[in-house]
Amino acid sequence: MTLQASTLLRASLASNSFLKVLNVKIIDSLASGAAEIAAVRRDIHAHPELCFEELRTADVVARQLTGWGIPVHRGMGTTGVVGIVHGRDGGACGRGVGLRADMDALPMQEFNTFAHASQHAGKMHACGHDGHTAMLLAAAQHLSTHRDFDGTVYLIFQPAEEGGGGAREMIRDGLFEKFPMEAVFGMHNWPGGAVGTFAVSAGPVMASSNEFRIVIRGKGSHAAMPNMGIDPVPAACQMVLAFQTIISRNKKPLDTGVISVTMIHAGEATNVTPDSCELQGTVRTFSTGVLDLIEQRMKAIAEHTCAAFEAQCEFEFSRNYPPTINAAAEADFARQVMVDIVGADKVLAQEPTMGAEDFSYMLQAKPGAYCFIANGEGEHREMGHGGGPCTLHNPSYDFNDELIPLGGTYWVQLASRWLNTPARA
Structure with a gap:
């Protein structure tokens, strides 16, 4: 990223509409570091990789985590990365919680021509997995610095969500045996909703495919x-x-x-x-x-x-993929975390969609919840975006970088509160 582009990005995030207008409780370090993480997100967007080919993306993720003093385990599910953040007790209490982001792109041509558009013909981050990775990286940076919890947070950067069943492959490689966790949580951006809103509900939220x-x-x-x-x-x-x-x-x-x-x-x-x-x-x-x-x-x-x-x-x-079914207790826990960040009026019931998601495999193995974070209508896209709408799997889509500190805050608060709450019997 050029110095000029970095300056413009920093200014854009500093004038973030929901931070100034809405009563949203963003963690200060995530707000101040949003531009740096957004630059990583745009680098990943410019270099999309398809399922089980996420070698460069995994390198970027591992390099960031290692730089923040987070041990990493690589190669799970072929190209997956797991970061391990122990709390103030060094993880001695044995408790753990998993946070998952997907990393792969789609086999489609991007219509956008802005500076961070795909440099690889026929490949595009048209579903926002670059943004999901960025939000979890933002949380990882804060968690590594503060560690104000007992137990361990497992940062799961998963390959091959788009048809490859990367979650299933990570589980087959021993994800939950090597990294014991009580619950696992996932999040997906959702275009069309107002930035600053979340949605989560118990029960089926995405269909089998x-x-x-x-x-x-x-x-x-x-x-x-x-x-x-x-x-x-x-x-x-x-x-x-x-x-x-x-x-x-x-x-x-x-x-x-x-x-x-x-x-x-x-x-x-x-x-x-x-x-x-x-x-x-x-x-x-x-x-x-x-x-x-x-x-x-x-x-x-x-x-x-x-x-x-x-x-x-x-x-x-x-x-192919089984239905994604949120556990009632974990969905309610996630909702309470969201309410404390954005307010009850901005935490919506999660309308089920007939789309599919391989996080479903993780929810078959562990209790947890999969939520949506609103990506806006597309006004965030820079000059040079394609003429189509900013919807998922659309060649004119781009992730909204304003979500990085908000999604990162959700991840941090969810993990730390989970581990600071007595374990369920």
Whole structure:
């Protein structure tokens, strides 16, 4: 970052709207150090790395942590980094809490042209993982300096959230055995809400992510003589419509589920009935029971529809990320921390989304909570941003650096208060 850019960034963060206008209790050291952490965030944004390729990003994270006297463990889940911050007791009490940020980018082209735009074609931090990393780094710097708690804070910088299941891989590598913690917490920026607000709720907050592939094998023929073949296209059309009856007639109305057929491939010529037709798509649910029902019914409908049309059926169903379900006690704990920072009116109920998140694997293994921190409407973006909206997975997105001291404050207060509160029986 150039001196001029650094000066402008510092001035921008110093005039931070929510710090001056809203009654938000930001930790002083995080406010004063926000520009330096924002510079790290923008460096990461300019050098995005895809899942399990986060070598440079992991180097940046490890270098920052080591510079602040924080021991690091590297290579967990391939490229993950875990920082270990012992409290004033040196961690002797044996208690621990985990804070998680993701590090990977998306395989998409960035439209922004400002100074910190991606330098790698086809790769972009379009989901704000650069900002998540920055907020946790900001907290790490403060925690390493003050250590006003007993026990240990584990800083989890996770790779491969975007489809790679990095959380699962870190767990398989012994994350919770090597770093024993009572609970684990995660946070994601959420565009569209006013800066200075949070959202957290108990129960399901993000859906499971699952994919299906169905191949209908018929018998090709001349389109003028369809009776000579077995046309897979009508079978596919019947199948697509029938799948929606699972949602409307098999699933309980109060349960949530989505079946989306997003790809249909068949044929190469207008005068030829194709030999086969392939369907692909996704299924989202908030519970394993609903998912079991949908998979069973989809398989039965696919196979019997093909049989009715005298076609053959190949049915594949892949379960990717499970639903993200917040534990009630930990969600309430996180809410109280947020209320003390921004006030009760700015801590909202977390509206569940059918998007998926691999932090769900961590919540299957440990109690914890996953929250949202509002990223604003996009006014924070500098000149040279793309013409699209500042929404997640959009080529014109950019993380709002105003969140760095706010998110960092949340992490610090959450961890220190957790460890300074008597352990639950």
